[in-house]
Amino acid sequence: MEGKDKVSWNSIISGYCLKEIQEAQRLLNLMGEDGIELGLITWNMLITSYNQLGHCELAMEVMKAMESFGITPDIITWTSMISGFAQNSRTNQELELYQEMILAGVEPNEVTLATAISAFIDMYSKCGKLEAAQWVFDTTLEKDVYTWNSMIGGYCQAGYLGKAHDLFMKMLGSDVSPNAITWNIMITGYMENGEDQAMDLFQRMEKDGTIK
Secondary structure (H helix, E strand, O other), rough: OOOOOOHHHHHHHHHHHHOOOOHHHHHHHHHHOOOOOOOHHHHHHHHHHHHOOHHHHHHHHHHHHHHHHOOOOOHHHHHHHHHHHHOOOHHHHHHHHHHHHHOOOOOOHHHHHHHHHHHHHHHHHHHHHHHHHHHHOOOOOOHHHHHHHHHHHHHHHHHHHHHHHHHHHHHHHHOOOHHHHHHHHHHHHHHOOOOOOOHHHHHHHOOOOOOO
């Protein structure tokens, strides 16, 4: 691979990252052996790929290695890591990373903030602190579908189907449309609590085109 510059290496590694992590790691090592300095883009590329494939622990190792080489994580690095743990339902680690990011002086973007807010709501809900979860929800100005789902799911898990339904109806009237997960949360909540509305919701879900 003589004569390849950093851009060429990044393109090759990017292609492998989506399919073969081990090969991407090998090419990353070769890149270092060729004397090409690993920049922030290359590190972020690998970290993001690990997280997308569900390997958040390996992504964390890469982030630590990156820092040992004197490369400071940016908002893309932090967002990828926080989202990676969120996708694997690792709420505690997700919130710890968010705190570390703030202490590092990195300002969260919309994606990072929304992910962290959903994690706070999820954590409070699982601990039975629904009032605290509702407060976080109410004080969040920009709510995305994950924020709504976390709060609705918290009420369903606690058996407060009335509150979950009220919030679901508010969501229908907001500028955020329910996704398949939202409908499934409500349907499962009704079924687990022996309520008859589950089938009605399922039929409405079909009518709205959420399932095809």
